Amino acid sequence: MIFCTIAAASAALDLGIKQYVLDNVTDGEDRELAGGRLVLRRVYNRGAAFNLLEKSPQFVTKLSAWLGAVLLVRDVFLMRKKGHTAEKTGMMLLTGGALSNLYDRVVRGKVVDYLAVKSRWKRLSRLTFNLGDVCIAAGALLAALSRRK
Template sequence: MVYYIIAFIVFLLDQGSKYLISTKLEIGEEIPVIGNFFLITSSRNTGAAFSILEDKRWFFVVITIIVVIAIIWYMQKVLKTSQRKLLPLGLCLVLGGAIGNFLDRALTGEVVDFLQLNFGSYTFPIFNIADSCIVIGVALIILDSLFDMKQESLNNKSHEGNEEV
Protein backbone atom coordinates (compact mmCIF):
# COMPACT_ATOMS: atom_id res chain seq x y z
CA MET A 1 0.00 0.00 0.00
CA VAL A 2 2.89 2.37 0.71
CA TYR A 3 3.87 2.39 -2.97
CA TYR A 4 0.40 3.52 -4.01
CA ILE A 5 0.58 6.28 -1.39
CA ILE A 6 3.90 7.41 -2.90
CA ALA A 7 2.31 7.40 -6.38
CA PHE A 8 -0.59 9.46 -5.02
CA ILE A 9 1.81 11.97 -3.41
CA VAL A 10 3.68 12.29 -6.73
CA PHE A 11 0.34 12.90 -8.45
CA LEU A 12 -0.69 15.55 -5.89
CA LEU A 13 2.66 17.36 -6.06
CA ASP A 14 2.51 17.33 -9.84
CA GLN A 15 -1.06 18.58 -10.07
CA GLY A 16 -0.57 21.18 -7.33
CA SER A 17 2.52 22.62 -8.99
CA LYS A 18 0.83 22.68 -12.40
CA TYR A 19 -2.19 24.43 -10.90
CA LEU A 20 0.04 27.11 -9.36
CA ILE A 21 1.92 27.66 -12.61
CA SER A 22 -1.20 27.78 -14.77
CA THR A 23 -3.04 30.18 -12.45
CA LYS A 24 -0.18 32.47 -11.38
CA LEU A 25 1.95 32.80 -14.53
CA GLU A 26 1.21 33.76 -18.10
CA ILE A 27 2.45 31.34 -20.77
CA GLY A 28 6.07 32.23 -21.48
CA GLU A 29 6.54 34.10 -18.19
CA GLU A 30 9.84 33.24 -16.49
CA ILE A 31 11.03 33.37 -12.88
CA PRO A 32 14.79 32.92 -12.41
CA VAL A 33 15.57 30.52 -9.56
CA ILE A 34 19.32 30.06 -10.05
CA GLY A 35 20.36 32.82 -12.43
CA ASN A 36 19.86 31.78 -16.04
CA PHE A 37 20.65 28.11 -15.23
CA PHE A 38 17.31 27.17 -13.61
CA LEU A 39 14.08 29.02 -14.29
CA ILE A 40 10.39 28.49 -13.68
CA THR A 41 8.89 29.07 -17.13
CA SER A 42 5.19 28.61 -17.87
CA SER A 43 4.80 26.44 -20.95
CA ARG A 44 2.30 24.02 -22.50
CA ASN A 45 3.05 20.83 -24.40
CA THR A 46 0.54 18.98 -26.61
CA GLY A 47 3.03 16.20 -27.34
CA ALA A 48 5.22 13.78 -25.42
CA ALA A 49 8.79 14.28 -24.25
CA PHE A 50 10.60 16.93 -26.27
CA SER A 51 7.22 17.78 -27.89
CA ILE A 52 7.26 14.71 -30.13
CA LEU A 53 3.91 13.56 -31.55
CA GLU A 54 2.27 16.92 -30.93
CA ASP A 55 -1.53 17.06 -31.02
CA LYS A 56 -1.98 13.28 -30.67
CA ARG A 57 -4.12 13.68 -27.55
CA TRP A 58 -6.19 10.50 -27.82
CA PHE A 59 -3.18 8.40 -28.72
CA PHE A 60 -1.56 9.46 -25.44
CA VAL A 61 -4.77 8.95 -23.48
CA VAL A 62 -5.17 5.37 -24.74
CA ILE A 63 -1.48 4.50 -24.36
CA THR A 64 -1.39 5.92 -20.84
CA ILE A 65 -4.44 3.90 -19.79
CA ILE A 66 -2.72 0.75 -21.04
CA VAL A 67 0.56 1.67 -19.32
CA VAL A 68 -1.15 2.47 -16.00
CA ILE A 69 -3.04 -0.84 -16.03
CA ALA A 70 0.19 -2.70 -16.87
CA ILE A 71 2.14 -0.93 -14.10
CA ILE A 72 -0.52 -1.70 -11.49
CA TRP A 73 -0.68 -5.35 -12.60
CA TYR A 74 3.10 -5.73 -12.59
CA MET A 75 3.51 -3.90 -9.28
CA GLN A 76 1.01 -6.27 -7.65
CA LYS A 77 2.93 -9.23 -9.04
CA VAL A 78 6.29 -7.88 -7.83
CA LEU A 79 4.96 -7.02 -4.37
CA LYS A 80 3.55 -10.54 -3.92
CA THR A 81 6.56 -12.46 -5.19
CA SER A 82 9.63 -10.41 -4.34
CA GLN A 83 11.41 -8.54 -1.56
CA ARG A 84 12.90 -6.07 -4.05
CA LYS A 85 12.49 -2.40 -3.13
CA LEU A 86 13.89 -0.41 -6.07
CA LEU A 87 11.57 -1.94 -8.66
CA PRO A 88 8.26 -1.12 -6.92
CA LEU A 89 9.59 2.34 -5.98
CA GLY A 90 10.48 2.99 -9.63
CA LEU A 91 7.10 1.67 -10.76
CA CYS A 92 5.17 3.88 -8.32
CA LEU A 93 7.09 6.98 -9.45
CA VAL A 94 6.28 6.18 -13.08
CA LEU A 95 2.66 5.49 -12.10
CA GLY A 96 2.19 8.80 -10.27
CA GLY A 97 3.85 10.77 -13.06
CA ALA A 98 1.92 8.99 -15.81
CA ILE A 99 -1.41 9.65 -14.10
CA GLY A 100 -0.45 13.31 -13.54
CA ASN A 101 0.31 13.92 -17.22
CA PHE A 102 -2.66 11.74 -18.24
CA LEU A 103 -5.10 13.97 -16.34
CA ASP A 104 -3.74 17.08 -18.06
CA ARG A 105 -4.04 15.52 -21.51
CA ALA A 106 -7.49 14.06 -20.88
CA LEU A 107 -8.93 17.31 -19.50
CA THR A 108 -7.19 20.00 -21.55
CA GLY A 109 -5.28 18.29 -24.36
CA GLU A 110 -1.97 19.70 -23.13
CA VAL A 111 0.49 19.27 -20.29
CA VAL A 112 1.68 22.16 -18.13
CA ASP A 113 5.50 22.27 -18.15
CA PHE A 114 7.54 24.75 -16.13
CA LEU A 115 10.99 23.51 -15.10
CA GLN A 116 13.63 24.96 -17.41
CA LEU A 117 17.36 24.26 -17.34
CA ASN A 118 19.91 26.13 -19.44
CA PHE A 119 23.40 24.85 -20.06
CA GLY A 120 25.20 27.81 -21.61
CA SER A 121 23.42 28.48 -24.90
CA TYR A 122 21.56 25.13 -24.80
CA THR A 123 18.08 25.09 -23.26
CA PHE A 124 16.90 21.65 -22.18
CA PRO A 125 13.21 21.06 -23.09
CA ILE A 126 10.93 22.40 -20.35
CA PHE A 127 9.44 19.67 -18.15
CA ASN A 128 7.37 19.16 -14.99
CA ILE A 129 7.31 17.11 -11.78
CA ALA A 130 5.51 14.19 -13.45
CA ASP A 131 8.20 14.02 -16.14
CA SER A 132 10.92 14.11 -13.46
CA CYS A 133 9.31 11.29 -11.51
CA ILE A 134 8.88 9.19 -14.65
CA VAL A 135 12.58 9.60 -15.53
CA ILE A 136 13.71 8.85 -11.96
CA GLY A 137 11.33 5.87 -11.85
CA VAL A 138 12.67 4.43 -15.10
CA ALA A 139 16.24 4.92 -13.83
CA LEU A 140 15.36 2.98 -10.65
CA ILE A 141 13.77 0.21 -12.72
CA ILE A 142 16.93 -0.05 -14.84
CA LEU A 143 19.13 0.02 -11.73
CA ASP A 144 17.02 -2.73 -10.14
CA SER A 145 17.37 -4.81 -13.32
CA LEU A 146 21.15 -4.38 -13.28
CA PHE A 147 21.30 -5.44 -9.60
CA ASP A 148 19.06 -8.41 -10.36
CA MET A 149 21.25 -9.50 -13.29
CA LYS A 150 24.37 -9.21 -11.12
CA GLN A 151 22.72 -11.28 -8.37
CA GLU A 152 21.66 -13.94 -10.88
CA SER A 153 25.20 -14.03 -12.25
CA LEU A 154 26.61 -14.50 -8.74
CA ASN A 155 24.05 -17.22 -8.00
CA ASN A 156 24.90 -19.04 -11.23
CA LYS A 157 28.63 -18.92 -10.44
CA SER A 158 27.91 -20.19 -6.94
CA HIS A 159 25.87 -23.11 -8.33
CA GLU A 160 28.58 -23.91 -10.89
CA GLY A 161 31.18 -24.02 -8.11
CA ASN A 162 29.03 -26.41 -6.09
CA GLU A 163 28.56 -28.74 -9.07
CA GLU A 164 32.33 -29.08 -9.57
CA VAL A 165 32.81 -30.49 -6.05
Protein backbone atom coordinates (compact mmCIF):
# COMPACT_ATOMS: atom_id res chain seq x y z
CA MET A 1 0.00 0.00 0.00
CA ILE A 2 2.92 2.36 0.65
CA PHE A 3 3.81 2.21 -3.03
CA CYS A 4 0.36 3.42 -4.09
CA THR A 5 0.80 6.27 -1.62
CA ILE A 6 4.01 7.28 -3.39
CA ALA A 7 2.16 7.54 -6.71
CA ALA A 8 -0.79 9.38 -5.22
CA ALA A 9 1.38 11.78 -3.21
CA SER A 10 3.64 12.67 -6.14
CA ALA A 11 0.63 13.30 -8.39
CA ALA A 12 -1.21 15.32 -5.71
CA LEU A 13 1.84 17.43 -4.87
CA ASP A 14 2.47 18.24 -8.53
CA LEU A 15 -1.19 19.09 -9.15
CA GLY A 16 -1.19 21.27 -6.03
CA ILE A 17 1.86 23.20 -7.18
CA LYS A 18 0.34 23.57 -10.65
CA GLN A 19 -2.81 25.05 -9.11
CA TYR A 20 -0.71 27.41 -6.99
CA VAL A 21 1.15 28.57 -10.09
CA LEU A 22 -2.10 29.04 -12.03
CA ASP A 23 -3.54 31.10 -9.16
CA ASN A 24 -0.45 33.13 -8.24
CA VAL A 25 2.01 33.44 -11.13
CA THR A 26 1.15 35.59 -14.13
CA ASP A 27 2.12 34.84 -17.72
CA GLY A 28 5.60 36.16 -18.42
CA GLU A 29 6.51 36.42 -14.73
CA ASP A 30 9.73 34.80 -13.49
CA ARG A 31 10.23 34.39 -9.73
CA GLU A 32 13.68 33.41 -8.58
CA LEU A 33 13.93 30.62 -6.02
CA ALA A 34 16.82 28.91 -4.20
CA GLY A 35 19.09 31.91 -4.31
CA GLY A 36 18.36 32.53 -7.99
CA ARG A 37 19.29 29.01 -9.14
CA LEU A 38 15.68 28.07 -9.90
CA VAL A 39 12.91 30.04 -11.58
CA LEU A 40 9.18 29.69 -10.99
CA ARG A 41 7.10 30.57 -14.05
CA ARG A 42 3.88 29.55 -15.78
CA VAL A 43 4.26 27.85 -19.15
CA TYR A 44 1.87 25.61 -21.05
CA ASN A 45 2.85 22.56 -23.09
CA ARG A 46 0.31 21.08 -25.49
CA GLY A 47 2.76 18.50 -26.83
CA ALA A 48 4.94 15.82 -25.31
CA ALA A 49 8.35 16.42 -23.73
CA PHE A 50 10.19 19.43 -25.18
CA ASN A 51 6.96 20.41 -27.01
CA LEU A 52 7.31 17.45 -29.36
CA LEU A 53 4.09 17.05 -31.39
CA GLU A 54 2.68 20.31 -29.99
CA LYS A 55 0.63 20.75 -33.16
CA SER A 56 -1.14 17.43 -32.42
CA PRO A 57 -2.39 17.78 -28.83
CA GLN A 58 -5.28 15.33 -29.27
CA PHE A 59 -2.89 12.65 -30.51
CA VAL A 60 -0.55 13.33 -27.57
CA THR A 61 -3.48 13.06 -25.13
CA LYS A 62 -4.66 9.76 -26.64
CA LEU A 63 -1.13 8.37 -26.70
CA SER A 64 -0.58 9.47 -23.09
CA ALA A 65 -3.84 7.81 -22.01
CA TRP A 66 -2.91 4.58 -23.79
CA LEU A 67 0.59 4.55 -22.29
CA GLY A 68 -0.88 5.38 -18.88
CA ALA A 69 -3.19 2.37 -19.11
CA VAL A 70 -0.28 0.11 -20.07
CA LEU A 71 1.72 1.54 -17.17
CA LEU A 72 -1.07 0.85 -14.69
CA VAL A 73 -1.42 -2.76 -15.89
CA ARG A 74 2.35 -3.23 -15.52
CA ASP A 75 2.17 -1.70 -12.04
CA VAL A 76 -0.52 -4.17 -10.97
CA PHE A 77 1.67 -7.11 -11.96
CA LEU A 78 4.75 -5.56 -10.34
CA MET A 79 2.93 -4.94 -7.06
CA ARG A 80 2.07 -8.64 -6.81
CA LYS A 81 5.77 -9.57 -6.70
CA LYS A 82 7.54 -9.90 -3.38
CA GLY A 83 10.50 -7.61 -2.83
CA HIS A 84 11.56 -5.37 -5.74
CA THR A 85 11.33 -2.35 -3.42
CA ALA A 86 13.50 0.01 -5.49
CA GLU A 87 11.78 -0.96 -8.74
CA LYS A 88 8.34 -0.50 -7.17
CA THR A 89 9.33 2.88 -5.74
CA GLY A 90 10.65 4.01 -9.12
CA MET A 91 7.59 2.81 -10.97
CA MET A 92 5.26 4.55 -8.53
CA LEU A 93 7.15 7.83 -8.92
CA LEU A 94 6.91 7.41 -12.68
CA THR A 95 3.20 6.57 -12.47
CA GLY A 96 2.42 9.54 -10.21
CA GLY A 97 4.17 11.96 -12.54
CA ALA A 98 2.51 10.46 -15.60
CA LEU A 99 -0.95 10.61 -14.00
CA SER A 100 -0.47 14.25 -13.03
CA ASN A 101 0.48 15.23 -16.57
CA LEU A 102 -2.29 13.07 -18.05
CA TYR A 103 -4.80 14.83 -15.77
CA ASP A 104 -3.59 18.17 -17.15
CA ARG A 105 -3.92 16.99 -20.74
CA VAL A 106 -7.44 15.65 -20.25
CA VAL A 107 -8.85 18.38 -17.97
CA ARG A 108 -6.91 21.48 -19.04
CA GLY A 109 -6.01 20.50 -22.59
CA LYS A 110 -2.36 21.28 -21.85
CA VAL A 111 0.29 20.51 -19.26
CA VAL A 112 1.25 23.25 -16.83
CA ASP A 113 5.02 23.54 -16.45
CA TYR A 114 6.46 25.85 -13.81
CA LEU A 115 10.10 25.23 -12.91
CA ALA A 116 13.31 26.15 -14.69
CA VAL A 117 17.00 25.99 -13.84
CA LYS A 118 18.78 29.31 -14.23
CA SER A 119 21.83 28.94 -16.43
CA ARG A 120 24.17 31.11 -18.41
CA TRP A 121 22.89 29.25 -21.46
CA LYS A 122 19.59 30.88 -22.45
CA ARG A 123 18.33 27.78 -24.22
CA LEU A 124 18.72 25.72 -21.04
CA SER A 125 17.19 28.48 -18.91
CA ARG A 126 14.09 28.50 -21.14
CA LEU A 127 13.41 24.79 -20.56
CA THR A 128 10.52 24.62 -18.13
CA PHE A 129 9.24 21.46 -16.45
CA ASN A 130 7.13 20.35 -13.51
CA LEU A 131 7.46 17.99 -10.55
CA GLY A 132 5.63 15.31 -12.54
CA ASP A 133 8.39 15.43 -15.15
CA VAL A 134 11.02 15.08 -12.42
CA CYS A 135 9.14 12.10 -10.94
CA ILE A 136 8.90 10.46 -14.37
CA ALA A 137 12.63 10.84 -15.02
CA ALA A 138 13.76 9.88 -11.51
CA GLY A 139 11.31 6.98 -11.32
CA ALA A 140 12.33 5.60 -14.69
CA LEU A 141 16.00 5.83 -13.73
CA LEU A 142 15.44 4.17 -10.35
CA ALA A 143 13.32 1.39 -11.84
CA ALA A 144 15.83 0.75 -14.63
CA LEU A 145 18.84 0.71 -12.30
CA SER A 146 17.08 -1.61 -9.88
CA ARG A 147 16.58 -4.20 -12.61
CA ARG A 148 20.31 -4.41 -13.42
CA LYS A 149 21.93 -7.57 -12.23
